[in-house]
Amino acid sequence: MSALVDIRNLSKIYHRGDQIIPVLTNISLVIAEGEFLALMGPSGSGKSTLLNMIAGIDRPSSGLLRVGGADIGELTETELAGWRAANIGFIFQFYNLMPVLTAYENVELPLLLTGLSKKERKEHVELVLNMVGLADRMEHYPAQLSGGQQQRVAIARAVVSDPLVIVADEPTGDLDRASAEDVLLLMEHLNEQLGKTIIMVTHDQRAAAKAHSIRHLDKGILNDADEVSAEMPALS
Ligand SMILES: Nc1ncnc2c1ncn2[C@@H]1O[C@H](COP(=O)(O)OP(=O)(O)OP(=O)(O)O)[C@@H](O)[C@H]1O
Ligand SMILES: [Mg+2]
Numbered sequence: 001m002s003a004l005v006d007i008r009n010l011s012k013i014y015h016r017g018d019q020i021i022p023v024l025t026n027i028s029l030v031i032a033e034g035e036f037l038a039l040m041g042p043s044g045s046g047k048s049t050l051l052n053m054i055a056g057i058d059r060p061s062s063g064l065l066r067v068g069g070a071d072i073g074e075l076t077e078t079e080l081a082g083w084r085a086a087n088i089g090f091i092f093q094f095y096n097l098m099p100v101l102t103a104y105e106n107v108e109l110p111l112l113l114t115g116l117s118k119k120e121r122k123e124h125v126e127l128v129l130n131m132v133g134l135a136d137r138m139e140h141y142p143a144q145l146s147g148g149q150q151q152r153v154a155i156a157r158a159v160v161s162d163p164l165v166i167v168a169d170e171p172t173g174d175l176d177r178a179s180a181e182d183v184l185l186l187m188e189h190l191n192e193q194l195g196k197t198i199i200m201v202t203h204d205q206r207a208a209a210k211a212h213s214i215r216h217l218d219k220g221i222l223n224d225a226d227e228v229s230a231e232m233p234a235l236s
Pocket of ligand 1: 015041046
């Protein structure tokens, strides 16, 4: 397997007035194609910041960040926006669906940026909505769906354009146990059956247990790969 994500000595600092806030310090991480990685760590440790950088939403202050051969730090804002649309599927904690669009239209949205015809788009949208078990909810608006159903629409939207990487920021953070399990089974399906590379930030031990590997961030520092963390209690 080849390295899909290659991060070397990456640091991120924010400025507030004349204050410098280090958020990520000297991160090195290689993620292979087909990997399912969970990122854990306390609130404020920099998990979302790192994920957003891999997704091309934010840029490193220093260091190297390559995703699928693209050098994220070198792309212009416009290039980055196009690159993101073609390569990244994002799943958020609070779904981030467009309230005025139906489930079908929400999933179709990323495909409007591609050259697919209306008929081709319909095939893709129906395929993924079927996959997430929402074939009978296509014409529903987000407000007419449960949290778990909205997250499944968001998963369909994340995967519909066949992205290189799926990034998920606490995808089960707002869900009850049963809905969370549905979402995790789908993520597992995307990884195992469709070969999708997944990077998932989570506080949820059950979610992390689905991943192939778990890395921990603490105050902006990434721990060693096989370090067993004291913050990981056994599953009850
Ligand atoms: N735009 C910004 N300007 C200044 N500081 C920021 C900015 N974005 C994030 N930070 C700081 O960076 C640190 C890491 O934030 P981040 O959102 O990555 O944490 P997290 O690990 O995802 O936390 P949580 O589990 O609560 O979501 C925090 O201390 C936060 O205040
Ligand atoms: Mg976060």
